[in-house]
Amino acid sequence: MKQIVVVGGGPAGMTAAISAARAGARVTLLESGQKAGSKLLLTGNGRCNLTNLDFDPRRDYASSDPENAGRILSSVFRQMSVDDTLSFFSSMGLMTAAEHGTYVYPVTGQSLSVLNVLVREMERLRVRVKFREKVTGLEKSEEGWLVRTGSWSYPCDRVILACGSKCMPATGSDGNGYQLAASCGLRLTPVLPSLSAIACRVPPFWASASGVRVRACVTALAGGREIASDTGQLQITGQGVSGIVVFQVSRMVTRALAEKKNVLLSLNLLPDMETDQIAAQLQRLKRTFESLSAAKLLEGFLPQKLIPALLNAVSIKTGTACGALSDRQAEQIAAQIRGFSLEAVSVRGFDNCQVCAGGVALKQLEPESLACTLPDSKGLYIAGEMADIDGLCGGYNLQWAWSSGYVAGMHAALDGPDPRPEA
Numbered sequence: 001m002k003q004i005v006v007v008g009g010g011p012a013g014m015t016a017a018i019s020a021a022r023a024g025a026r027v028t029l030l031e032s033g034q035k036a037g038s039k040l041l042l043t044g045n046g047r048c049n050l051t052n053l054d055f056d057p058r059r060d061y062a063s064s065d066p067e068n069a070g071r072i073l074s075s076v077f078r079q080m081s082v083d084d085t086l087s088f089f090s091s092m093g094l095m096t097a098a099e100h101g102t103y104v105y106p107v108t109g110q111s112l113s114v115l116n117v118l119v120r121e122m123e124r125l126r127v128r129v130k131f132r133e134k135v136t137g138l139e140k141s142e143e144g145w146l147v148r149t150g151s152w153s154y155p156c157d158r159v160i161l162a163c164g165s166k167c168m169p170a171t172g173s174d175g176n177g178y179q180l181a182a183s184c185g186l187r188l189t190p191v192l193p194s195l196s197a198i199a200c201r202v203p204p205f206w207a208s209a210s211g212v213r214v215r216a217c218v219t220a221l222a223g224g225r226e227i228a229s230d231t232g233q234l235q236i237t238g239q240g241v242s243g244i245v246v247f248q249v250s251r252m253v254t255r256a257l258a259e260k261k262n263v264l265l266s267l268n269l270l271p272d273m274e275t276d277q278i279a280a281q282l283q284r285l286k287r288t289f290e291s292l293s294a295a296k297l298l299e300g301f302l303p304q305k306l307i308p309a310l311l312n313a314v315s316i317k318t319g320t321a322c323g324a325l326s327d328r329q330a331e332q333i334a335a336q337i338r339g340f341s342l343e344a345v346s347v348r349g350f351d352n353c354q355v356c357a358g359g360v361a362l363k364q365l366e367p368e369s370l371a372c373t374l375p376d377s378k379g380l381y382i383a384g385e386m387a388d389i390d391g392l393c394g395g396y397n398l399q400w401a402w403s404s405g406y407v408a409g410m411h412a413a414l415d416g417p418d419p420r421p422e423a
């Protein structure tokens with residue numbers, strides 16, 4: 001029977017522990033916090049969007065090494081697909097349902113239910129779970145591995161590192177897992193905050209619209225080339241923009257800014273109307289409401305607090321009477337509504353983001369098993385957010401955690417000779 005130590009009690013680590021124990025290994029899970037799944041409890045606003053039925057790995061995930069990511073994603077999701085994930089949870093007694101067609105949540109509406117079934121399954125499988133056990137060192141020996149914490153050393157045959165990232169360090173994933181990986185000779189790609197708000201060089205009157213929410217299409221351009229686009233509810237902040245639609249484009253913006261590229265966000269604030277339709281409407285209305293101010297006229301097109309920033313961007317005073325607006329100015333307003341441009345300055349940092357881009361370089365991982373391929377790291381596996389793979393909002397990051405944890409746990413338990421065959 002193989003002895004396996006899993007480092008980290010997040011979604012990836014718990015799934016790895018369960019799959020290794022189900023495959024017959026003796027498993028110890030070490031978690032630095034006082035309980036497992038601290039970040040899991042925060043997911044989906046406490047409701048846990050655990051996967052998504054609309055699934056296309058090539059579209060939903062990014063990496064600084066797309067070629068190896070493609071190989072790893074297709075191997076990992078072949079071994080544990082979205083359907084397999086739903087069966088996995090149902091086998092543990094968790095009922096799930098899809099909202100808005102594809103976003104899967106537990107029917108209880110509580111992420112605590114997801115955590116509870118994982119903990120219960122680890123108990124059933126007699127996984128030894130140790131809290132307040134922060135792993136501080138890993139040593140490779142002839143026999144296997146020695147996993148050191150502040151108070152103890154755990155000898156084992158295989159180690160699964162599932163320490164999360166640097167995002168939301170208060171939940172325990174404070175980036176120390178990267179150091180553990182590096183101490184075993186693994187190369188890291190730059191770790192960047194992703195799925196987060198974007199700070200911009202904000203124009204005059206922008207801050208007074210803080211808190212406004214509006215449906216918009218947000219397109220990010222780096223060096224004039226489109227790098228990401230999404231449509232949804234945009235939230236104006238004092239420093240820039242936020243909301244899920246911004247999180248989705250932030251993962252490409254974070255990479256472009258790290259490469260010192262000039263990034264512009266083009267906000268289409270009326271994505272369901274064409275520019276010439278808006279211009280025609282404005283031209284018709286300005287004739288009907290000649291004495292009305294331009295700002296008042298736009299109240300039927302945009303949230304009121306956004307109007308001063310928009311008019312300022314086309315150099316029109318808010319009090320200008322509609323009748324004094326030329327057709328050209330009406331066209332300029334329409335164009336501005338469909339393409340309000342903001343210069344991105346930064347993606348909000350590790351304390352506020354939802355995941356990290358970057359991590360353990362994928363070239364060093366076997367796609368089939370997620371085992372490290374370096375000669376000195378034989379018997380070491382990587383699961384979850386630690387690897388240089390990040391997903392869109394919508395359940396994709398947890399899906400990666402479940403699937404990569406499952407694959408690493410199963411292969412750690414089953415592959416290679418068993419140093420302790422059962423009598």
Ligand SMILES: Cc1cc2nc3c(=O)[nH]c(=O)nc-3n(C[C@H](O)[C@H](O)[C@H](O)COP(=O)(O)OP(=O)(O)OC[C@H]3O[C@@H](n4cnc5c(N)ncnc54)[C@H](O)[C@@H]3O)c2cc1C
Pocket residue numbers: 007008009010011012013030031032033036037038039040042043044045048049050051133134135136162163164165167168171172173174176177353354355383384385386394395396397398399401
């Ligand atoms: C606010 C928020 C909302 C989110 N919502 C969603 C969502 O709805 N759907 C979705 O798909 N994704 C969501 N995510 C992302 C998702 O939570 C992560 O992708 C996922 O938790 C990663 O799982 P993991 O097991 O790899 O890492 P983590 O969940 O970070 O777990 C790592 C664990 O390892 C422990 N650890 C670290 N170092 C050590 C050490 N040296 N020794 C022992 N233990 C250690 C940590 O304490 C931690 O418990 C959200 C993230 C945030 C921050």
